[in-house]
Amino acid sequence: MTVLIDPPLWPKHGTIWGHVVSDASLDELHAFARRAGLPERGFDLDHYDYPIERQADLIEAGATLVGPRDLVRRLARSGLRVRPRERRGPSFG
Secondary structure, eight states: OOEEEOOOOEEETTEEEEEEEESSOHHHHHHHHHHHTOOGGGBOSSOEEEEGGGHHHHHHTTOEEOOHHHHHHHHHHHTOOOOHHHHSOOOOO
8 A cells, every 4th residue: 555646847926836646545645645634625536636835744744656557557556546538527529
């Protein structure tokens, strides 16, 4: 059981964002996020977003830094990954 983060690469809202995931369970992910002080609004179905300013804090709290591809691969292997097409609401038209 491991909480993983990838390097922040996605610019938005005046900072750069990365992802926090669990390779074991959403319960583990939510518990880590609470301990680390990540806001609930940062949760997006299978991960939390985190700003670059928090990277060192998250590693100190026990997260393991991995590359983006490794993060996605391990999330998929866990069965917790939500694919992009599953994130969209119903299509109309």
